[in-house]
Amino acid sequence: MGGSLTERVEISRPALVHNIREFRRRIGPRKKFLAVVKANAYGHGLLEVARLAVGAGVDWFGVNSVDEGVGLRRAGIGVPVLVLGYTPLGALEEAVDADLRLTVYNRETVARLAGLAGRMGKTVRVHVKLETGTWRQGVAPRDLAAFVRDIRRRPGLVVEGLSSHFANIEDTTKHDYPRRQLETYRTACRALEAGGPRVPLKHMSCTASTILFPEPGFNLARVGIGLYGLWPSKETYLSCLLDRKDPLSLKPVLAWKARIAQVKKVPAGAVIGYGGTDRTTRPTVLAVVPVGYFDGYDRGLSNAAHVLVKGRRAPVRGRVAMDFFMADVTDVPGAKLEDDVTLLGADGRERITAEDLASIAGTISYEILARINPLVPRVVV
Numbered sequence: 283m284g285g286s287l288t289e290r291v292e293i294s295r296p297a298l299v300h301n302i303r304e305f306r307r308r309i310g311p312r313k314k315f316l317a318v319v320k321a322n323a324y325g326h327g328l329l330e331v332a333r334l335a336v337g338a339g340v341d342w343f344g345v346n347s348v349d350e351g352v353g354l355r356r357a358g359i360g361v362p363v364l365v366l367g368y369t370p371l372g373a374l375e376e377a378v379d380a381d382l383r384l385t386v387y388n389r390e391t392v393a394r395l396a397g398l399a400g401r402m403g404k405t406v407r408v409h410v411k412l413e414t415g416t417w418r419q420g421v422a423p424r425d426l427a428a429f430v431r432d433i434r435r436r437p438g439l440v441v442e443g444l445s446s447h448f449a450n451i452e453d454t455t456k457h458d459y460p461r462r463q464l465e466t467y468r469t470a471c472r473a474l475e476a477g478g479p480r481v482p483l484k485h486m487s488c489t490a491s492t493i494l495f496p497e498p499g500f501n502l503a504r505v506g507i508g509l510y511g512l513w514p515s516k517e518t519y520l521s522c523l524l525d526r527k528d529p530l531s532l533k534p535v536l537a538w539k540a541r542i543a544q545v546k547k548v549p550a551g552a553v554i555g556y557g558g559t560d561r562t563t564r565p566t567v568l569a570v571v572p573v574g575y576f577d578g579y580d581r582g583l584s585n586a587a588h589v590l591v592k593g594r595r596a597p598v599r600g601r602v603a604m605d606f607f608m609a610d611v612t613d614v615p616g617a618k619l620e621d622d623v624t625l626l627g628a629d630g631r632e633r634i635t636a637e638d639l640a641s642i643a644g645t646i647s648y649e650i651l652a653r654i655n656p657l658v659p660r661v662v663v
C-alpha cells in the first residue's frame with residue numbers, strides 16, 4: 283500500500299466507467315441517466331465518484347441532502363443535481379442558491395420556495411414525489427392534481443419532474459407489487475397530464491427496475507448500487523435470468539485496505555480481544571488490523587468474517603473493537619508488519635465481497651458500503 287495511511291478505500295476508475303457504460307446501454311441514448319451518489323456515493327467518495335461519472339456520460343446526480351448537493355457545486359460540478367431526501371425549510375435558500383432541484387411533497391415547502399424564488403429572482407425546478415405504495419415520501423394520487431396546480435400558479439416555480447419509488451422490487455422474484463406501483467404512477471400521471479401541461483421528466487427507477495422493467499414512458503433513470511458494481515440482490519439477478527433478460531456485467535468498484543499494525547505469536551488457549559469470545563486451539567500468529575467499527579467495519583463481523591493477506595483468507599478472531607480487530611495469519615507464511623490487509627475486494631484469486639460481509643453482519647451490501655467512515659481516504663486507482 284505504501285505511504286503514511288493506515289487504511290484506505292480504493293476506487294477503480296475502469297470498473298466505474300465500465301458499469302456506467304453497461305447502464306447507458308440498458309437505458310438507451312435518449313433517457314437521462316441520474317447517478318445516485320447519496321451516502322457519500324454509497325461509501326465510495328462523493329466527489330471522487332462524481333468527477334469520474336461526469337466524464338463517463340452521466341447526466342444528473344441524485345443526492346440525499348442539500349449539503350451533498352452544495353459539495354458537488356463547490357467542486358465545480360455543474361450538471362443538474364436532484365435532492366432526493368427531505369430538505370428542511372431552513373435549508374431551502376441554500377438549495378435554491380446552488381440551483382439544486384428539490385423533491386417536494388409538502389405544501390409548506392412549496393410556499394417557502396415560492397417566496398425564495400421571488401426574493402432571489404430565481405427559477406426553482408421541483409420534482410413532485412408521488413406516493414405509490416412505499417409509504418415513505420410522497421403526495422397521495424388523489425391530491426396530486428391540486429398539489430401540482432398550487433405549484434404552477436406560483437411564479438418562479440416549475441414542475442420539472444414527477445417521481446416515485448419502488449418498495450418491494452429487490453427482495454423478491456414476484457413483481458406484482460411493483461407492477462401495481464407502476465400502474466398507480468401511470469394512472470396518476472395520465473390524469474395529471476389530461477388536465478394540464480406535460481411533466482418533462484418522469485422517473486421511478488432504481489437499479490433493479492432499470493434492469494427488470496425498462497418501461498417506456500419514463501425518461502430519467504435513477505441508478506445507485508449497480509453503478510458501484512453490485513446487483514441489488516440475488517433475487518434481482520435471478521429475476522433477470524428468469525425473465526430471459528441479458529444480465530449486465532457489473533464490476534465492483536471499491537476495495538477497502540489496511541495494513542498490519544503488529545504481528546504476534548499467541549499460545550494455544552489464549553482468549554482474544556474484548557470479552558474473550560475466541561480461544562486459540564493451537565499456537566497462533568495474529569495480525570493486528572488497525573480498523574474497527576468506527577471505520578465502519580461492523581461488530582457483527584467479529585469471529586466470522588475473513589480478510590485477505592498475501593492472497594490468502596485469514597479469519598477474524600475475537601470481537602471487532604472501535605479501532606482494531608485481529609486476524610489469524612497462522613496459515614499465511616511470511617505475513618509481516620505493514621503488509622496489506624484487504625477487508626473488501628480482491629487479492630490474487632481471492633475476493634471478499636460486500637455481499638459476503640453483509641450476509642455475516644445480517645444486513646445488505648448497501649449498508650456495508652455506505653457505512654465505511656467518510657474519514658477513510660478514498661483513492662482513485
Ligand SMILES: Cc1ncc(COP(=O)(O)O)c(C=O)c1O
Pocket residue numbers: 318366447487488489490504505506507508514
Ligand atoms: C429515491 C431513490 N431513488 C433511487 C435509488 C437508487 O436505488 P438503487 O441503489 O437500488 O439503484 C434510491 C436508493 O435508495 C433512492 O432512495
